[in-house]
Structures are given as C-alpha cells and as structure tokens.
Amino acid sequence: MGILKTFALGGIHPAENKLSASIPIEIVPIPQQAIVPLGQNLGAPSRPVVQRGDKVKVGQLIAEASGFISTNIHSPVSGSVLKIDGAIDSTGFKRPCIIINVEGDEWDEQIDRSDDLVKEINFSAEEIIDKIKQAGLVGMGGATFPTYVKLMPPPGKKAEYLIINGVECEPYLTSDHRLMLEKGQEVIVGTKILMKALKVEKAFIGIENNKPDAINHLTELTKSDKSILVIPLKVQYPQGGEKQLIKAALNREVPSGKLPIEVGCVVQNVGTAFAAYEAVQKNKPLIERVVTVTGKSVKKPSNLLARIGTPIRELIDAAEGLPENTGKIIGGGPMMGKAVTSLDVPVVKGSSGILIMKEDESSRKTESACIRCSKCTTVCPMGLEPYLLSKAAKLGKYDIAETEMIMDCIECGSCQYTCPASIPLLDYLRLGKGKVGNIIRNRNKK
C-alpha cells in the first residue's frame, strides 16, 4: 500500500484495545421504558409535540426542531407517553426527556422494515435534504451536529468533495467498523445519497489501517465506481477530527475558526451515511444506532443495535453485566467520551460506545510540576501550546489564551494523555475555552 496518508501535525497512538472488533452486531431487546432526551443534538433542544397519555408508534414524530440548528425526534418505541420530565442524561444533569412506557412494537406504516437493498436513488437533492431533515439525522460520530445543515453550504460556498469518516480513531470503539463490514452496501448507497444532496462528483471514505477487512470490503464494493475512493490511513489519533481527516485525505487545511466547507469539503460519519440510506430509501427516521459496549473487564464486549432511549443498563446487561470492579463508565471513547453518573442514562443519537473502566484504571495520576518538556506541544494536532494555554486559563489571563488561539483547541486530549507530569491540561483548556468564548460573544454583541 506504500506510504499511508495521515495528518501533518502532532498526534498520538494510544493502545487500540479494539476488543469487540470481530463481534457481529446484535440487537438489544426493546426496554420497558424509553427515556428520550429532547436535547440530542448540538444546538437548540427539540420541542415536544406529544403530551402525557398520547399513544405513539415507532417512528412517529414526538418532538420537532426548534430553530435552524435543531432536529426532529421520533419515537423509538411504541406505547404511551408517561410524562415529559427531567431525567439525568449523559451530561450528568437532569434535562427534559419524553418518557414512554413501551407497549408492543408497532411501527409507523410509512417505514420499510425489510432488509432489501434499495440502490436506485429517485430523489432530487432538495428532496434528499428534506427527508434527512425530517428524519432527525445528526452527526453520529459524537458531535451530533444536525446533518441537513451540513448539506446546505452557506451562500457563496460550494462543496467539491464529500469525505466519509470511517476512521474511528478512538481506542476501544468498533461500532463504525462493524457497520462498514455488515452494512457496507447500505453505507455506499448512503454515501451516494449524500453526494447527490451536496451535488459533488467525488467522495472519499477514510478508514484507518487497523481495519483492513473494512478497507477491503468497501474497496471491493466501490471497485466499478470511480466516484467513490476508499483511502486507507495510518493509525493516528485524532484522525477522526474533521480538520485532521481533511488534511490526511486531501492535504487541505481548514483555516482557524472556519468550517470544512471553506476548503470545499463536507465530512460525514459512516453511521450518518447509513442513517441517510435508511431515512431516504426506507423512510426510517433515526430511532436506533449501533453502540459498542466494551472495557477490559467486560465479559462479553459487544456491538449492539439499540433503540434511542434505552437505558445503558440494558446494554451492559447484554454484555453480561457490570463487572464488580467497575470504577468509571464512559459514554463514548476513552479520549473524548464523558463519564456518566448513572446506569439509567439513555442511549442517544450521538452514543457511539459505552466504555467500562476498572477501578484501577479510573483515577488520574497525581499531578506534578510542568517540566517544560514540550511534549504537549509536539502532540497537539492543532499546533497549540497546551502548557501555555492551560496556565493562562488557570491564572485567568483570557486575553493571552485568546491570542494564543485557545478557541482552535478541538479538545482531543492528546496533550493531557502525553503529559509526563500528568497535568489535567484539558480541564483547564475547557474552562478557558468557555470563558474566552463568552468574551468573544459579548464583544461581538456590542
């Protein structure tokens, strides 16, 4: 394969630990009660359109978009709405959720539930975008940005390339990997749908070299199709970051503070491509997704197809239960995931994995003095100086943090992973980003 492509600056290679890579996707039983948070996307939370006591079917709209950057939410189960009330979600806070008591499994009649592959795309770009908007698609890699917004470049900007993100650079996670292997054809049709929506002639699918079976499978499926090219990438974290992936695939750099469309690219996750296939070809809104349940002490690391709203407890049970020495549960991967507070937290559109860490893996090492080794700077994929930024944030010197480009930080955690003094750099960076973001917003208001 020659020299594999990767991004230019920084990067780390943590132990991959893809324990569930060879485990086929299994379906988790429908829960007795679904907890569907109203805030599942980046942007404004959705507005409920059902009331307590209403009967709902699978796929029925239960909450609608409440602004430009917002999405529809559909019922993942059939039954009756118990209440709309606060419940703890993956943020650790009580936030409004629609709670549905499950009765049977009755689907909306519009949805094609068969497994037949529908290749022919009989819709115009506008129709595709509308269907994707109606179906409530968001970026499924974890960023949860509403998909349809990304499919509509702002005036004056034109997309040249679609890049499908099959990198899955987070250690442990394998849901995208399994999806590419088991639903490869659907992912390819989904890619074509997204291409049509964007009116682009060419798409790239970036996959890291630790998934040779997925690379081969998708390459085989696109052999006769010159418009889609699978690009094997050298394993390096955080290659799944949009900016890093574009750099790796096309050697283009998105300027500071700008979106990928600035360099003519739109990046979508493989999970999103699959969801686009289902939404457009099968009329199926986003009501379920593949979630990896994994961890060194997990008895049966799994890839599970779960309805949105299923409490993670049920997924962990499907992986043969919570190990006794569990110290921490993470929603997402070990680098960017969030620690969750309870087993009742539901699966949402952005849930890519549940990582269970043992007690001895859960606590941080004791912080010591910065030895100015510059390792954090060397690994930062954005070319920042984390030691400097974290210090500025800690001391409240937000002007310095801003001029030193703290807002460019993608919160990948590479710096903190590497720091020999075990300084919680990203904690300070997040704090600083929040403050500087507020300062910039207030300034722009004036």
Place this chain on the structure above:
Amino acid sequence: MFTISGSPHIHGDESTKKIMYGVVYAMIPAMLVSIYFFGLGAVRVLLIASISCLFFEWVIQKYLIKGPVTIFDGSALVTGMLLAFNVPTNLPSWMIIIGALVAIGMAKMSFGGLGKNIFNPALVARVFLLISFPVQMTSWPKPRAITEGIADVITGPTPLSVVKEGLDAGKTMSELQESLPTYMDYLIGQMGGSMGEISAIALILGGLYMIWKKIITWEIPVSILITVFVFSGVLWFIDPQYNADPAFHLLTGGLMLGAIYMATDMVSSPMTRGGQLLYGFGIGLLTILIRIWGAYPEGVSFAILLMNAAVPLINSGFKPRRFGAKPGIELGS
C-alpha cells in the same frame, strides 16, 4: 458511585520520573569511562555531588517550603550527577557540597523548584565554583587507566588550555601539536578535563539513547555541534597555524557534555523546533567566541547560561506551526 472526571480517561506511560531516570541511564557510559580513567576520585565526586543534591532538596522541601517532598522524581539526582560531571575529580569535597547547595538552593529552589528555573542548576553551580575557586576548578588530574594501579594523582592542563596559553604565548599549532593528545584519545576520553566531559564516544552513546527514548530532541545538540564545527572551521581555514581545527573544538573541553546533556535540559531550553535551532546556534557561536577571544579557555558553560536567559524571548518569538495558518508565515516547528 462511579468516578466522574473530564476526558481523556486514559494516560500514556510517560512520567517525569521515567524521563529523569532515562537521563541517569544515559550518563552511565560516560560515568564508567571516568571511573576507568580517574579511579576512586570520580566515584567520590559522583557520590558527594549526588547525595548532597538530594539532601539539600529534601531539607529545603521539608523544612523551608514545608511542601511535598519530591526528591525521588530523579531531577535532583540528575543535577547531582551533572554537577559531578562538570568538576575535576580532585576537587575538595567541601567545594562540591557548596556546589550542590548553589545548584539546588540557588538555581532551582529559589525559582520555585523543578520546572520553574531559568538556568540549568548544575551549570550555575559549575560557573559559581569556577569563579570562586579558579585554581582548584582548573587543575585537572591526568587520566590514568585504573588498570595501571593506584598512584598519586598528577595534575595537568586540558588540551583547550594548552592551545589557548600556547597561542597567547605566540606559538603556532604545529609547535603545540606534540604536547596534545591524539584524536583517538579525545574520542575515548584519554585527556585531562572535568569528570564526565572527557569521552566523546560515551557521551554520544548516551545522547543517542536519549534521542531514541524521546528525552531530548536532536535539534539542540546537532545545531550546537554544527555551528561550532562551521565557525571554528572557517577560522581554521583562514589561518591553520593560529587556530585549532574544528575536530579539536568538537572533541575537547565540555562541548559534548554541554551540547548533549546540559543545553538539552527540558526546563531551561526552548519549546519549539525553530526556537531550539536558534538556541543551539547561539550556544555554538558563543562557545567559539569565548574559547578564542575570551579570557577563559572553555566557554560552553557561559554560552549555555547566556542562551538559557534568552529562552523566554525565543519562546515568544517561535510559536509552533498552527494548524490552518498559511504555511511559511509562522516560524517554528
């Protein structure tokens, strides 16, 4: 209850301790050569310097700062060993102890401890001793293989001072040649000098180990050595009778020790590649300036300390290449 903390949830296996002990391991070859040539004197200097550095750090952390005691992080040991490497093996013990106090107390702890010092602590101590005790700090025992038995220590000049004094007295390089060791001697370390500076081969070996272990980057040592080579080479080319050749400058005195172990100290060197290259260039240039036109035969220590002082400035001038910045506009790595 589960642990709640921000991402990332995993950590690499780097630690300060690992890095510091990596430096210690890298010093072993040079240490063995010194013991071979200087015998028990080398062992004495090493032990006294290391133990006193650890002791002073412990006393200061425990009784003055009353904070956590971190003497086992390896940094005080590295300073102690480097101090030993930088003094003659016949230096009186009490002077070594004063050196350790200067290194730890003055150059490290008074700045706020590990990571906060501007200057390399061992070098500050070396220069302090050189200025306070010029006679003892410049009388070097002649190397004498340990296998030749224990005898009274004979002292003699270093090749650098032979050349400096000879040229100042109006002699030419060819006249001086016979009172100098051969290049082979320089490489293996058969010459007068401070304890750890004599063997270029052993020092380079340790340097390669540190580069391999990512403890140091190649930029600093390589830019220093190239600058010294080119600058002294030009002078030598112009007038070989009154200038030592570039290989001589590279292999004698404290250059290898300074370039590989002292200038590369993470705490007191620049953060980006571009900054490190400039820093190395400055050290190389100053070293030759001092060696040839200064009052001292050796200039590496002064050169490094001067460039240490410039590091904050270099850091603010050399930023890493930011992602998304137009290539070519930003300097640095």
